Structures are given as C-alpha cells and as structure tokens.
Amino acid sequence: xxxxxxxxxxxxxxxxxxxxxxxxxxxxxxxxxxxxxxxxxxxxxxxxxxxxxxxxxxxxxxxxxxxxxxxxxxxxxxxxxxxxxxxxxxxxxxxxxxxxxxxxxxxxxxxxxxxxxxxxxxxxxxxxxxxxxxxxxxxxxxxxxxxxxxxxxxxxxx
Numbered sequence: 556x557x558x559x560x561x562x563x564x565x566x567x568x569x570x571x572x573x574x575x576x577x578x579x580x581x582x583x584x585x586x587x588x589x590x591x592x593x594x595x596x597x598x599x600x601x602x603x604x605x606x607x608x609x610x611x612x613x614x615x616x617x618x619x620x621x622x623x624x625x626x627x628x629x630x631x632x633x634x635x636x637x638x639x640x641x642x643x644x645x646x647x648x649x650x651x652x653x654x655x656x657x658x659x660x661x662x663x664x665x666x667x668x669x670x671x672x673x674x675x676x677x678x679x680x681x682x683x684x685x686x687x688x689x690x691x692x693x694x695x696x697x698x699x700x701x702x703x704x705x706x707x708x709x710x711x712x713x
Contacts, residue, residue, distance in 0.1 A: 557587075561594035565602035572602060580605060580619060613642055 562569045575581045576592075581601055584592045594602075604625065608618045620638050624630045666676035 556594050556599070558592045558594065561592075561599050561602065565599045565606060567602045567606050575602070575605060578615065580615060580622070611642075612646060617642055 556564070558569045558572055561567075562572060565572075567575075572581070572592075576583055581598060584594055584598060587593055601622070604622065605618055608621060613621065617638055621635065624635050624638070663677045663680045666680075668674075
C-alpha cells in the first residue's frame with residue numbers, strides 16, 4: 556500500500572510516517588518503480604504501535620526501546636516494565652510540577668486587583684529574580700528534555 560493508505564489505516568499522518576523513517580523509528584520502506592514508498596501490513600502494525608505509544612506520551616527514545624523489546628523474542632517482561640515504570644514516574648513528576656505551577660499562578664492571580672490601574676502583582680511576580688534563575692534550567696516549558704540516543708531526535712510533539 557502507498558503512504559496515503561498506510562496513513563489512513565494506521566491513523567498516523569504521512570508527514571509523521573516520513574519523519575519516523577527519517578529518525579530510524581521505522582525502517583526505510585521499499586519503493587515502487589515510480590519511486591513511491593510502499594508499506595506492508597507488518598509496517599502498518601509497527602506504525603499503530605508507535606501511535607499508541609505516543610498516545611500514552613512515551614518519548615521517541617522510549618518508543619525506540621519498546622520497539623526493540625517488542626521484536627526481541629528473548630526479552631524479559633521486566634525490561635518492558637522498567638521502561639513503562641520510568642515513563643510513569645516522569646509523568647507523575649510532570650503532573651506534580653504542573654500542579655505547583657497552577658497553584659503559584661492561582662496565588663498570583665488572586666493578588667491582582669484586575670482593575671484599571673497599571674499595578675499588577677502578576678507582572679511583579681514574573682519580574683522577580685530567584686536564586687535558581689542563575690542556574691541553567693533543563694526544562695523547556697513544563698517538559699523535561701533528556702539526552703537523545705540512537706539517532707532519535709528527542710521529544711517532538713507534532
């Protein structure tokens with residue numbers, strides 16, 4: 556089947572299929588005589604696996620690990636559980652950070668009169684310098700970044 560059909564069946568956009576191929580998450584596919592990518596049901600199954608893992612928030616690196624384990628008949632379920640457990644711990648940490656951010660923002664909003672005056676406690680709070688501002692932060696937004704391996708290029712959310 557062509558990329559459009561594979562996209563429809565797997566519910567992964569053609570753009571993401573090309574990206575997954577580019578970063579090595581799926582192997583380069585065969586090409587027709589006209590140069591079009593062709594996909595088998597096995598490749599579509601792999602795309603569905605990736606989509607379900609992305610739906611659960613796994614990073615590209617973790618998905619690469621899970622795919623390797625999925626195809627390794629000598630794997631131990633403990634290895635799979637370890638990847639899933641680590642992801643759960645990361646999610647829990649991100650949830651906690653987001654709850655703390657919400658509480659801080661809520662407090663800031665509660666202190667702002669929200670009237671016609673220019674004074675705004677929200678802007679004052681954002682302008683305050685904290686001790687931790689001097690250290691480089693590993694976060695981008697609320698998402699922790701991590702090192703990338705095996706050619707997979709980080710946590711891209713498209």
